[in-house]
Amino acid sequence: MENPFVSTFHALSAFLIREHAERLGLSRHFSIYDRADSKQAVKEAMSLVGIDPKEMEPGQILSVISREKGNLQTPSGLLAQSDTYRSNLLAQIWERYEMILKCSHALDFDDLLSVTVGMLSKHADIRARYQDKWKYLHVDEYQDTNRAQYELLRLLAETHKEIFAVGDIDQTIYTWRGARIKNLLHFEKDYPGTTVVLLEENYRSSKTILEAANAVIRKNKIRYEKNLFTKKSAGEPIGIYGAYDEADEALFVTQKVKALLKQGTEAKEIAVLYRANFQSRALEQAFLKAQIPYQVLGTRFFERKEVKDVLSFIRVALNPQSSGDLRRVINVPPRGIGKLTFLKMLAGKEAELNAGLKQKVSAFRYLLASIREVALSKKPSETVKFVITQTGLEKLLAHGTEEELERLENMRELATVATLYDTMPPQEGIEKLLADVALASEQDEIKEEHDAVRLMTVHASKGLEFDCVFVTGLEQDLFPHLRREEAQDNEEAEEERRLFYVALTRARDKVFLSYAQVRTIFGARQVNLPSEFLSDIEEVSWQPEVNLGKSFKTIRFD
DSSP states (O other): OOOOOOOOHHHHHHHHHHHTTGGGTOOTTOEEEOHHHHHHHHHHHHHHHTOOTTTSOHHHHHHHHHHHHHTTOOHHHHHHHOOSHHHHHHHHHHHHHHHHHHHTTEEEHHHHHHHHHHHHHHOHHHHHHHHHHTOEEEESOGGGOOHHHHHHHHHHHTTTOEEEEOOOGGGOOOGGGTOOTHHHHTHHHHSTTOOOOOOOBOSSSOHHHHHHHHHHHTTOSSSOOOOOBOSSOOOSOEEEEEESSHHHHHHHHHHHHHHHHHTTOOGGGEEEEESSGGGHHHHHHHHHHHTOOEEESSOOGGGSHHHHHHHHHHHHHHOTTOHHHHHHHTTSSOOSOOHHHHHHHHTTOGGGSOHHHHHHHHHHHHHHHHHHHHHHHSOHHHHHHHHHHHTSHHHHHTTSOHHHHHHHHHHHHHHHHHGGGTTSOHHHHHHHHHHHHHHHHHHHTSOOOSSOEEEEEHHHHTTOOEEEEEEOOOBTBBTTBOOSSSOOOHHHHHHHHHHHHHHHTTEEEEEEEEEESEEEETTEEEEOOBOHHHHHTTTSOEEEOOOOSSOOSSOOOO
């Protein structure tokens, strides 16, 4: 008897393609491009189409191509549907990108799935071989599958219909990456005679935590009806803290963490969760000040590329000799100034450049001069805002992917940091900001300890568990998150509710929920309403936490 074949979707696909490479017109030794390789190929494709890099950012294009491939779309299909100049350009770039991959005997990560689906669809003999080889199929995390993964499973299960899928619709939090909730929701329709087993007993969380999670998720309509229960005791009530602002909220978290550590809880068993990456900044500063070891899952705030880019613009505007900063931002966003041009700029040989390049260099120098003028005459927060808007970074990211919108939020959070220096004279304030950020970055480089409090987004926490969990930033439009100005549709609203459900169920013993009455967004103080999620758990055992500063005297849910 053969051992079971255990694999990820992508590894399985790579195996099948190599087995039948010749039938596909591929070399058995084809390359698999990682994201860096793929991004370089996109840049080459843009050059072939004759597109100015300032118009579209390669990483953004690659993200769109990835999502479209996950939906089994093709360049020609996208071109046929194109109704805007931008989508038409994207389709053309994608066509050239595919040509580059083909000439390089390479597939990207998403091709592994789409090519395998195409192969199994087209070649009946290959399909039949693996349908017989793998009569019984088991798949985990089915709620996170995209269309390509769904089709791959459908083709393999077509003959015997012996498929066992494990999934939880209530934990579908990746639709923005292409996950399709209907894959699990329509499973019984796709495979008639399916037996559904609801796994409702929870072995992780206390009864109180599960009551809160059930109260939150039962408001969703797109789900299987189920109710989690446990044989564990009720445990501690959920703690709720209404903070005055994000600094007060961060202070509350660190003081509670200190108390937990003193009581014997291990630091690694404490997690602080937030909806958006930019929220980590205030928390990181509070943990540094409190000298509590912590680890950010992801990149620490002042080390994030977009934050460093904005700071480099300001530094090189104030110090034109800073070649490192100049090198960093000269093509951020892309403006068509190459390495040779950059070297001639450093050597003072701009006269040797052609007219087109001279114009680009001149425009860039004018931009730096404008930043310098603002930095020496305006508040630091206004300088940061000026850089974000006038460099083109905001325009580039404002209508992009989820990741690009997060990058924009991080830059805007830097403007919030800068408001702390607005009471100083402009030059003194901006210089102090730059110096303090440099010092904070040095502190960030302290070796991460194994036993440290974990700071992460709720998305990053999926699959993890801790003794104690803090869920911060529970304010309307932050959590639930409203990314764009248009109103949230029902599917987006339900996904936000599922995300909060995931956050609650990371905890074994204790949950603290917090929100800020006032939060500084893009340098401006903004008054917030508590999240609607808090009203969902009114009937659950909870208690208000003791205020530390200028916080609410009462907690309201209306």
